[in-house]
Amino acid sequence: MKNKIIKNSITAIVFLITIAGLAQNKSSNTVSLDVYYAKIQSEKNPQIIDARGPEEFALNHINGAVNFNLESKDYAQRIAALDKSRxxxxxxxxxxxxxxxxxxxxxxxxxxxxxxxxxxxxxxxNGKPFYANSKSKLTVAEYNKIIADNKTVLVDIGSRYCAGCKIVKPVLETIRAEYGTNLKIVEIDLEDNPQVIADLKTVKVFPTLILYQNGKIVFKKDGAADLKKDVDVALAH
Incomplete structure (x- = not known):
């Protein structure tokens, strides 16, 4: 029993060290949209890899991208097909x-x-060119009408595949239950509404939360931290 506990502890430590190492490496290969886009534009046939799952890729992706990730069965073969010099x-x-x-x-x-x-x-x-297998259910005109027709609107923009977006849902339900008809909540997901997200040109991460009052933005949040508190403070005024 004691050996098992020690073994599990060592495994946990190794896992944490691995994650920490990955986190430290993020700054070395993660670049801004402007830099990323400029580099792609400078390539004749850019090597773009969508590292999401195949279901996500089928719904929408960057033009010219191919789909595989570290868990793909043919990962080694896909890597071998790439040009290491580019x-x-x-x-x-x-x-x-x-x-x-x-x-x-x-x-x-x-x-x-x-x-x-x-x-x-x-x-x-941010409106960069992409492929989508269906049209958005909501247009920008319809979006703007919702904002204009309601005094207070909370917009949640995300994706069903986004872990952070799932955390927002119960918070929205709490807000909806408390404010009722005094607050209009609009949920926009990438899978059903890619074009309206592109046309808004305001999203940098998922989830993005935007609170409007009388047609004007009160706050825009990247992520759901303190969402309920921020809504309460805004509506208290």
Missing amino acids: PVFTYSIGAGRSVWLADDLLKKGFKEAYSLEGGIANWIG
Whole structure:
């Protein structure tokens, strides 16, 4: 029993060290959207890798991207097909899987590998060209009408594949239960509404929360930290 506890403890320590190492490497390969886009534009046939799952990729992705990640069964073969002498551009829903992939490519001898800060949210959220397999259910005109027709509107922009976005949902339900018809809550997800997210040109990460009062933005939050508190403070005035 004692040996088992020691073994588990060692495993946990190794895991934490590994995660810490990955976190330290983020700054070395994660770049801003402007830098990422400029580098892609400078390449004749850029090597772009979508490190998300195949279901996510099928719904939307950067034009010209191919789809695989560290867990793909044919990972070694896909890596072997790339040109190590040329830059590789990775992205994911945020900057998790893409950072690990870019880091692994550098370890395998690739000259350059860049992960996109903010991932697909940042790319589509700033109107860069992308593929989507369906039209948005909501248009910008309809979005603007909702803002104009309601005194107070809380907008939640995210994705069903985003872990942080899932944390927001119960908070929204608490807010909805407390404020009722005094607050209109609009939930916009990437899978159903990619074009409106692109047209708004205001999203850098998922989730993004925006509170409007009388058609004007009261606050815009990247992430859901203190969301309930911020809504309470805003509406108290």
